[in-house]
Amino acid sequence: MSNESPLIQSMRTAVAAAPADVPLRLHLAELLLGEGLGEAAVAEAAVALQHAPGDAGARALMMRAMGLPAPADDKAETAEEPEQPAAHRPSTGFDWAAAENEVAGAVPPRFVPPAPAAGPGAGAPEAPLAADGSGDPGDATAWEVDTPGSVTLADVGGMQEIKDRLEAAFLAPMRNPELGRLYGKSLRGGLLMYGPPGCGKTFIARAVAGELGASFMSVSINDVLDMWMGNSERNMHEVFETARRQAPCVLFLDEVDALGAKRSRMQHGGMRNTVNQLLTELDGVGGANEGVFVLAATNVPWDVDIALRRPGRLDRTLLVLPPDAPAREAILRYHLRDRPIESVDLGKLVKVTEDLSGADLAHVCESASERALLDSTRTGVVRMINMKDLLGAAKEVRPSTDPWFASARNVAMFANEGGMYDELLAYLKKRRKL
Structure with a gap:
């Protein structure tokens, strides 16, 4: 160079x-x-x-x-x-025509049989976890609502601890509205998911909607923010009104640190008014939010306005970490399912991709495909993607989660107000990242 x-x-x-x-x-x-x-x-x-x-x-x-x-x-x-x-x-x-014919006749993907000692995640479903464009539909606009989908938590590979926490703290009360009414539990709720980017927060939100049989709305700052004074607040109100009309509905606030940033750091009154409007809509005065389940995701929870985490709003938090071994196997299977491969040892590949996010794993598969493609064009002989391609690609991909953990470590250690980051601290100690 x-x-x-x-x-x-x-x-x-x-x-x-x-x-x-x-x-x-x-x-x-x-x-x-x-x-x-x-x-x-x-x-x-x-x-x-x-x-x-x-x-x-x-x-x-x-x-x-x-x-x-x-x-x-x-x-x-x-x-x-x-x-x-x-x-x-x-x-x-x-001979490009011959190459296309050769690829067209390739046998379906073949994997090396797993080792006899099967772990608890051996039967992980073949589905992607990352929201990196891999099988995950694009974000909806503020007024576009997806009908109840078939994606559920069973389609999320591995991550059993996250599923159990969602079930206990969020899903079980919502699935039993009669029991909830008996105990005075309203049919509404808010959950803040945080963690490094590319680990599947959007996909989990869609899975929650599928579990509840609810409609799904995905909203980002681009759907709300407007250059004209007052329009951003009106857009925020319209988002919640649409969700209320479509109840039961899961309203997913993507990058909520932008929609609900700390007002103390804002110098522009218009954006502060937008955050105030979000807080008002979350309160749902008079039970207006009955049947609206608000899920929010952020990579920087320390930048979210503290008022958003007040009881009755986004009062529950869930740490979404890089995929565990069963989840990595499911993600790798998903991204290799339509590619011509041979003798791929998924167990070995799962071990060498520890700490990689779902987006990183998708990039490993893409890079391995490029290696095989370039080699085929150089030699004039089309070949399958093999283990050498995948291991070489995995060696070159550095975990995109490392910078996030470097920033989160200081926050978790010195700004853990109310014990919000206790789960993150436990993970950092377990992985010896402190």
Whole structure:
């Protein structure tokens, strides 16, 4: 990278800002090829082909970078390319049609049988936990409501402790409204989920909605915030009114630290009014919130206004940690289910991916696929994704949760007011992160 010209470095910056811009990426590959950086040019062309598999220019450029004969209509452009010795290049060009046929006939994914000693999570369901775009529908707008879905907590791989806590503290009273009325329990509730990013808080919220047979609304600051004075408060009110009309409904407040940030730190009165409106709506004066279950998620609970955690609002908290071993197995199965793989030892892969979030695990599978794809284009022989690809990808991916734990450690140790972070402290001590 240090030997690259300033022009190429500038082009890399531009490509990083627009990774899906195929012409821009191909221009970078041309510059790299002109500088004699064939391997780097092949890598850029391979990424371009992922975005545009039928792009003839990307295919021709990759063949040139690999020293392969160009297609008939590109030979005029590559007539002056230096020719590699016959011993170092395939006798024919890369046959894309044959490669597609070979992949189309690949057998279904095959896993190495698990070890005889099965753990408590051996039967984890094949479902993703992360909300990283892997099987999780996109966020709804403030006025869009999803009908009751089929996703339940049974679809969440592993994480049994979280399921038990949800059942005991939140779900059981809601499933038995008659018993709740007997004891004066209203059919409403609020729960704040916190933890490192990419660990499945959104997916858990959808699973709770499925458990309750309730509609689901997902709301973020983009759905509420408005540049005109008063509109943000009105939008917040409309969000809750929509949820009330659709009751029973799970209202999911994503990144609640933005929607309900500490008012003491705000200098803009408009945003303070929005937080005040959120507090008023959560109170639901006169039982207006009956049948509305508010779930909120944040990566930085220490930035959430303390008034939101007052009894009757988001008065219960749940720490969502990186997936445990059964959950990692379920996530890896999910992301490998449609890819051509061979002899994958999931048990070994689960052990080497400890501390990775659900989003990290999805990235491991994607990186392993890219390794196999690039190797196939270089050799001209399509091959399966194997254990070497997955272990190599896992070795390169650093846990994205580490920076979060570095920040959370100080808060848990020195600002644990009311014991809110006792569960986090116990986890940090158990993992020797203190």
